[in-house]
Amino acid sequence: MSKLVHAVSGNIEPDSINRTMIHEHIVFDLSKIRGDSVSILGWSETLFAIEEELKRLLEHGFNTIVEQTNMGMGRDPERLLRISNETNMNIIAGTGYYKEGFYPAEVAALSKEQLAEKLSNDILVGMEGTHIRAGFYGEIGSSLNEITPLERKVFECVCDSHKETGAPISTHCEMGTMVVDQMAIFDSNGIDPSKVSFGHQDLNPDLSSQKEVLKWGAYIQYDTTGKNNYRSDDDRVKGILTLLDAGYEDRIMLSCDITRSTYLKAFGGHGYVSIYEKFIPMLKNNGVTDEIIEKMLVCNPRQFLAY
């Protein structure tokens, strides 16, 4: 059976995937947990702003968004499908649980077997009682400088479910930390490294730990580009150049990780569109070739997402 990418609108051939944002949120709500009014996306006035940006991305060769919002983060499969239909953007939805402090009660209450079954159901049947299927596990996360026992439980459930479905796994590393420890869980569970992608590595100043998981065979995401308050894009570019020098062009993927309405272009932020407005030009100015940029934006996501 040939490998396919599983979008909310249905299965698609990997070759039909063009430029891809590997770690985004477009329908999302952490406003109650964070206690603010800006951590909500995809509703009312933000919906129009997001659809406008998606259309501009499409004009610049981007046709796929990997939507990392999962259970407990305001995931809404039907809304994602509607946005996908309205904009013609491929949207790949995630299943799983984010990190401790953001988990719904079921993460502690259900057994590992029950949780793994729930995840597999999202991938194989459909999310939230619909027939809209998730296409990957993510973003599954760990806390700053630690993996809590409950987070470890989620990672192990994802490993168990992955063995049944083969769907790819995308992680959240808080400020880039714990990437080698996350790898150890996947490795000890016998997971194929080429189906794992570690998130937020552009926030991890320790390149040796990035190289360690790359050597294992996994992907890494430089997925918070444009968030200069966390780390400067200059530092992100330096990190990418070092990893490209070491030969890892087949293992790096890019995104912006928009998580607040204030990051949207229409609300005065840098927006999803900053990927082609600002970050790609920075890479080019530093000598990264078009061929390598297309690898990071197109080829690597195709390989990673198909199963």
Ligand SMILES: [Zn+2]
């Ligand atoms: Zn994250």
